[in-house]
Amino acid sequence: xxxxxxxxxxxxxxxxxxxxxxxxxxxxxxxxxxxxxxxxxxxxxxxxxxxxxxxxxxxxxxxxxxxxxxxxxxxxxxxxxxxxxxxxxxxxxxxxxxxxxxxxxxxxxxxxxxxxxxxxxxxxxxxxxxxxxxxxxxxxxxxxxxxxxxxxxxxxxxxxxxxxxxxxxxxxxxxxxxxxxxxxxxxxxxxxxxxxxxxxxxxxxxxxxxxxxxxxxxxxxxxxxxxxxxxxxxxxxxxxxxxxxxxxxxxxxxxxxxxxxxxxxxxxxxxxxxxxxxxxxxxxxxxxxxxxxxxxxxxxxxxxxxxxxxxxxxxxxxxxxxxxxxxxxxxxxxxxxxxxxxxxxxxxxxxxxxxxxxxxxxxxxxxxxxxxxxxxx
Ligand code: PBG
Numbered sequence: 382x383x384x385x386x387x388x389x390x391x392x393x394x395x396x397x398x399x400x401x402x403x404x405x406x407x408x409x410x411x412x413x414x415x416x417x418x419x420x421x422x423x424x425x426x427x428x429x430x431x432x433x434x435x436x437x438x439x440x441x442x443x444x445x446x447x448x449x450x451x452x453x454x455x456x457x458x459x460x461x462x463x464x465x466x467x468x469x470x471x472x473x474x475x476x477x478x479x480x481x482x483x484x485x486x487x488x489x490x491x492x493x494x495x496x497x498x499x500x501x502x503x504x505x506x507x508x509x510x511x512x513x514x515x516x517x518x519x520x521x522x523x524x525x526x527x528x529x530x531x532x533x534x535x536x537x538x539x540x541x542x543x544x545x546x547x548x549x550x551x552x553x554x555x556x557x558x559x560x561x562x563x564x565x566x567x568x569x570x571x572x573x574x575x576x577x578x579x580x581x582x583x584x585x586x587x588x589x590x591x592x593x594x595x596x597x598x599x600x601x602x603x604x605x606x607x608x609x610x611x612x613x614x615x616x617x618x619x620x621x622x623x624x625x626x627x628x629x630x631x632x633x634x635x636x637x638x639x640x641x642x643x644x645x646x647x648x649x650x651x652x653x654x655x656x657x658x659x660x661x662x663x664x665x666x667x668x669x670x671x672x673x674x675x676x677x678x679x680x681x682x683x684x685x686x687x688x689x690x691x692x693x694x695x696x697x698x699x700x701x702x703x704x705x706x707x708x709x710x711x712x713x714x715x716x717x718x719x720x721x722x723x724x725x726x727x728x729x730x731x732x733x734x735x736x737x738x739x740x741x742x743x744x745x746x747x748x749x750x751x752x753x754x755x756x757x758x
Contacts, residue, residue, distance in 0.1 A: 452738040454730070456500040456756055460544065460703070461749035464636055465489055465530045466509040477632035478708055479715045481747055483509060486530040493534050493541060499753040503542035505592060505745060506530055507637055509551055516560065517552035521578035528586035535587040544590040544619060545583040547576055547604070556641040558595035558654060565646030567653055569597050576600050577607035584608055584616040590677070594621040596654040605675035619703060620676035623664035623690055626655035629683045629709030636708065664690045665697055672700055678743070683707040685732060688739040695740025704741035706732060711747040726755055 439449040464475070464483045471485035472492075484492060496504060508527035510519045519525055531543050549572065550558045559572035572595070580591040591608075593600050601620050608616050634640040641649060656663060664687075668679045679698075681690045682705035691704055710732065718725035729748045736744045746752070 452734055454733050454737055454752075454756070456753045457502055458737070458741075458743050459501050459749040459752060460503040460505050460542075460743060460745040461496055461501050462505040462507065462546075462745055462747060463489060463492065464507045464509055465526055467511075467526055475632075475636040477635040478712055478747060479719065480751075481636065481711075483636070486526070486533050489530055490533060490537055493538055496750050496753075497538055497541055499750050500757065501749050501753045502540070503544060503743075504534075505544040505546060507546045507551065509637055513552055513554040515554055517549040517575055517579075520549050520552035521575065521582045523582050523585065525582065528582050531583060531586040531588050542589045543587070544592050545580075545588045547580045547583065547591050547593040548595045549575060549579070550595075550639040550641075551637050554642070555644070555647045556639055557648065558651065559597050561647065563646075565648060567597075567648070569599070572597050573600055573603040574607075577603045580604040580618075581607050581611055581613070584613045585611070588616060590617040590619045592619040592621060592680075594624060594682075596621070596624050596651075596656070599674070601671045601676050602674035617677040618675060619678045619680060620671040621682055621705070622668045622671040622676065622679040623681045623687070623694070624655055625658050625683065625687060626650065626652050627658065627683050627686070627707065627709070629686070629707050631709050632712045633708035658686065661690060661693065665693060668694050668698060668700075672698060677701065678703055680705055680745075681741075683710060684736050684741075684744070685710055688735060691736065691739040691741055701743075702741050703743045703745060704736040704739070706736065706744060706746040706748070708747065714748075726751075730755065 438445070440446055464481070465486055466483045468485040469487055471483065472488045473483040475481045475483060493504065506527055508525060510526060512519050522528070527545050531545060534541060534543050548558050549560070550556055553560070555561055557567060560568045560575065562568050576593060576595055576597065580593065583591050591604060593604060601618055604618060608614070641647060641651070643649065656667065664681070671679050678701040679694065680703040681687050681694060684691070684704040684706045691702065694700075694702055714723070714725060714728050714732070717723045718728070729752060733744055733746065733752060
């Protein structure tokens with residue numbers, strides 16, 4: 382089998398003598414050497430590199446592994462999402478997302494304090510309301526749940542970064558992210574001023590960043606103009622640029638009561654605005670458009686099925702880039718961990734590392750606070 386005496390090929394078409402010349406660009410020896418069957422071919426490939434190269438040397442001790450580590454994760458890269466609702470003293474468990482809650486704003490202040498103590502410096506707010514209508518009137522109310530919570534958090538914890546999700550799905554009676562016309566079609570252009578007003582109400586309350594997640598065309602530009610015209614030039618935009626139509630949002634929709642309502646003339650899913658999971662080039666176009674429209678940071682969502690998109694976005698644009706480990710990605714790990722089928726901490730840190738390795742600068746995850754605790758131990 383793998384005998385030491387197997388000679389290296391002497392008549393390799395790549396020519397040259399030194400074995401090292403073939404290291405980065407294996408000669409046809411690699412796949413197409415002459416004769417000898419698969420074992421011989423493998424042997425020749427191995428012979429070209431071994432024993433000069435022993436990758437295991439870099440893994441021989443904890444100190445060596447650390448020294449050779451290419452990707453590092455830190456608390457400052459984390460964003461923790463929260464759900465806020467009306468009421469006082471409310472901390473209501475979300476069944477589909479064990480360990481996550483719907484908070485009233487006073488309860489969220491206590492939570493924000495522990496988040497900050499754990500060392501996470503940014504949070505993202507999702508607003509919930511029972512008072513929904515076709516026009517999403519409660520989405521842009523200056524006294525709505527999100528502006529109110531933003532004011533309170535920024536007053537108590539001015540150095541904590543507050544980001545707000547900008548979307549209509551939690552505020553529309555039909556559950557879609559934009560307005561619908563009488564035929565049940567999404568009214569893209571009519572939705573833009575509503576989204577822009579929603580972003581404005583968050584920014585006026587003191588949000589550091591607004592994060593449109595609706596996937597309407599042109600919304601980043603509409604929001605940027607609205608903010609600038611109202612003297613909010615410093616409010617940044619984190620755009621959910623490549624947001625896929627994903628089954629992994631399932632647990633979130635239970636958390637936010639934001640699934641499309643099942644009725645006649647109401648689209649049953651979000652396929653006309655969220656992206657087809659099969660598409661890659663389109664994601665890059667979406668990201669490019671958002672950068673041109675004035676986004677300060679772009680996002681790929683979900684994260685794990687779309688690490689290739691993250692990597693391409695990093696290589697193509699080299700622009701601030703976020704990955705969102707979504708509710709379904711959280712729930713999968715939680716459920717398996719609860720059954721004792723995997724180690725939650727190790728699995729979560731692996732997914733986080735994968736996002737950073739793929740090219741993200743920052744990661745939104747419901748595990749953010751837990752991760753901060755693990756990283757300090
Ligand atoms: C709202 C919104 C969704 C998520 C973030 N913003 C749900 C959706 O598009 O249906 C998903 C987040 C998650 O699953 O964690 N449009």
